[in-house]
Amino acid sequence: MPDTKQTYYVTVANGEISRLSTQAPWDYKIEATEEEITSLREYFDQVYSSDWQGFFRAHVPYLEYHYDRQNxxxxxxxxxxxxxxYELGDEEAKDHIKSQGILKKIEEQQ
Structure with a gap:
């Protein structure tokens, strides 16, 4: 059943998504379908790709951060x-994201 949600553990800094909570330190516990995990992995891949573009762009000193499309x-x-x-996370994940003010949209819902 592809729509069945399973538990995953997400580490944002390195874009890691794991089914095992003991494999590595993790930031957020979420419940997601395979399709949702695929979307999340694609977002992490986009960040990784943009990071490399930004690394090479960083050697162009006259381009400021706020004028950089990669950023x-x-x-x-x-x-x-x-x-x-936030949408897929447990209460602890939601509370942490709210408390950090990470998303303006979430702050407006409070």
Whole structure:
């Protein structure tokens, strides 16, 4: 059944998604379908790709952060990642995201 939700453990810093809570330290516990996990992995892949583009762009000293499309792409993708984690996360994940003020949309719902 592809729509069956399973428990996953997510580490945002390195984009890791695991089914095992003991495999590595994790940030958020979520319940997701295979399709949702595929979407989340694609967002992490986008951040990784944009990070490399930003690394090479960093050697162009006259381009400031706020004028850099790669940084805009990373920022937008990170928002999507945290929106997904918030939607799929357990209460602890939701509370942490709210307390950090990570998403303006979530802050407005409080």
């Amino acid at each position: 805009d792409a990373i920022d937008q993708t990170n928002i999507k990642i945290f929106e997904m984690i």
